[in-house]
Amino acid sequence: MPKIIDAKVIVTSPGRNFVTLKIITEDGVYGLGDATLNGRELSVASYLQDHVIPCLIGRDAHRIEDIWQYLYKGAYWRRGPVTMSAIAAVDTALWDIKGKLAGLPVYQLLGGASRESVMVYGHANGTTIEDTVKTALEYQAQGYKAIRIQCGVPGMASTYGVSKDKYFYEPADADLPTENVWNTSKYLRIVPELFKAAREALGWDVHLLHDIHHRLTPIEAGRLGKDLEQYRPFWLEDATPAENQEAFKLIRQHTTTPLAVGEIFNSIHDCRELIENQLIDYIRATVVHAGGISHLRKIANLADLYQVRTGCHGATDLSPVCMAAALHFDLSIPNFGVQEYMRHTPETDAVFPHAYTFADGAMHPGEAPGLGVDIDEELAAKYEYNRAFLPVNRLEDGTMFNW
Ligand SMILES: O=C(O)C(=O)C[C@H](O)[C@H](O)CO
Ligand SMILES: [Mg+2]
Structure with missing residues (x-):
């Protein structure tokens, strides 16, 4: 058996923070x-460092499902973003090892390719509608078949999805x-004009x-969906916070615009009600935050029963x-929809050399054994962790709101 003899956590910040788990087996395969x-x-x-790695040493790296169950059930404290991201890291690393030992890219272990490549969407944004459309035209010229469009809202100093630096x-x-600061009425006026x-x-x-980044009430989302129907959006994402999944019934009653959430x-338990009641069209859970390749496959299998397709999160x-793991997953599953691709900075790409490629609006994970991605540890060590928070959001009267 390929015995796990060591594992380490690498924190690096080549332009932004990343946490990577490296699992090493007896024969040197990692x-x-x-x-x-x-x-x-x-x-x-x-x-990972304090509570997972000590439990991995000595285990058989081939036993991916057993190790997943051990970490999930064995923690007693199930689910949650921290636990599930840690389990995801272990699961992903073990699929990488299995692929390397088999001499096959991970997608082959997942049943082989279900398509030639996976359609990705890029992010076009700008402070004005004109700016956004100009950027979207550039994406189209680069071959993108799917483009997310976000623009600044007049009268608001900043808007979700609109960057200072348009590329990253x-x-x-x-x-x-x-x-x-947020104002829903102003936002609801500009989006149909943008489309x-x-x-x-x-x-x-x-x-x-x-x-929408969780900013609307269900009835506001229903109205926006209805206003946008004539422009045939591929999807409206995170229309309203999804803790209350019933809320999506109200949106569905008012619009046929496809909805993406997740x-x-x-966990599959976060997705279940939305999928089983066919309240969404695309499920956005991805490898790192939803328990790894093994758990995400279960989510995709459930979604497939209800004609819900995947649209994995793929922010920077x-x-x-x-990204590599998501591409292997996307290529293999029957109910793939689209993959988000925001592109990483050249600094990030240099720390993580990879086999995946982009051409004509689609990506392919490549044919390297395993995931086809590596980490240059010497280079990674040059970029120290840099504390960075996501923004918070308030209504104009100061009320704390959803970011
Ligand atoms: O990419 C998206 O759709 C996002 O909503 C990006 C998120 O805000 C980002 O990943 C938060 O870390
Ligand atoms: Mg989003």
Whole structure:
């Protein structure tokens, strides 16, 4: 058996913080797993270092499911983003090891390719509608078949999804949380105008997506969905906070605009009600925050029964290790929808050399054994952890709101 003899947590900040787990086996084969939880990185690093790694030593790296169950059931304290990101890192690293030992890319172990490549969506944003449309046209020229569009809201100093630097959107931008201000009425007026302008400029052969980032009530989301139907959005994401899953029934009663939810979900139990009641069209859970490749496959299998497709979260705070794992998963499952791809900075890409590629609006994980991603530890050591928080959000009267 490939016995696990060592494991370590690597925290590095090549432009932003990443937490990576490296599991090493007796014969020197190692695997990597992403454990990055944006704005709360060190909690997962400690969970792994202090509570998981000691339990891994001596175990058979091939027993992925058993180790998953051991960490999940054995902790007693189930679910939650910290636990599930830590378990995800172990699971991902073990799939990487299994692939390397088999001499096969992970997607082959998951049943092989169900498609030639996976469609990804890029992020076009700008402070004005014109700016956003201009950026979206650039994405279209680069071959993207799906583009998320977000623009600034007149009268608001900052808006979710609109970056200072258009190429690499980075919300975790300060060592204490930045305070944003929100006005729903202003927002609801601008989004249909953005979609109208985007359709006029980009035509109808490109998928347009939009992220509400949990900012609307169900009835407001229903109204926006209805207003946007004429522009045929691919999806509206995180229309309302999803703790109360019943809320999505109200949105569904008012609009046929497809809905996507789940980037902050950690478990199949967070997804179950939405999927079984067909209240969403796309499930956004991804490898690092939802228990790894093994658990995400269970979520996808459940979703497949209800014609819900996947749309894995793929923001820059998910490392190239997660990106690689997500691409192997996306390529293999029958009910793939789309994969988010925000692109990493050149500094990040240099720390995590990878085999995955982008061409014509789609990505492929490559044919390297395992995940096809590595970490340059010497380079990683040069980028120290840099405390960075996600912003918080208030209504104009100072009420604390959803970011
Ligand atoms: O990529 C998206 O859809 C997001 O909503 C990005 C999130 O705000 C980001 O990943 C938070 O860490
Ligand atoms: Mg989102």
